[in-house]
Amino acid sequence: MERLEPRIRWVWIVAAVVRTVILGTVLGGLLVALQAREVLAIGTDRILLGTVVLVILVSLVRTAVAWRRYAVFGFTLRDQSLYIERGVFTRIKTVVPYVRVQHVDSRRSPLERALGLGTLVVYTAGSRNADVAIPGLTPDRAEALQERLRELTIETNGEDAV
DSSP: OEEOOTTHHHHHHHHHHHHHHHHHHHHHHHHHHHHHTTSSOSOHHHHHHHHHHHHHHHHHHHHHHHHHHHHHOEEEEOSSEEEEEEOSSSOEEEEEEGGGEEEEEEEOOHHHHHTTOEEEEEEESSSTTOEEEEEEEOHHHHHHHHHHHHHHHHHHHOTTOO
């Protein structure tokens, strides 16, 4: 089972903290607005303190989840399919038969580019969950994996594939 680059943890942690801070800001702003309209009988200082404490606690939990997510994420190329295992709370095992592969893309967010990482996206035939992503790959590994998947899909489907 192939593992992801360890730097992907930092992508997930930064994304989790940024989302949590945004959520905390919106929540704090909403509570302050309710307090200003005298719907809440809580002081602004208590609202801000509670919001900061909540953001810190949620950020710590989400950081732990991101760290664990790295430990359980793995993939392998089998003879007839791509196999992916992931999930912290709910374990997900995905098997993508090469015969179902429509096309394969790679993408790199600004944070992934800064850390020298990328994500490989495999699009499959079907409508529900018709794509699977493998994050945390170096650009060279993503390109090599993309090419290997293309070759395996052509071997399975014939020359009209991918």
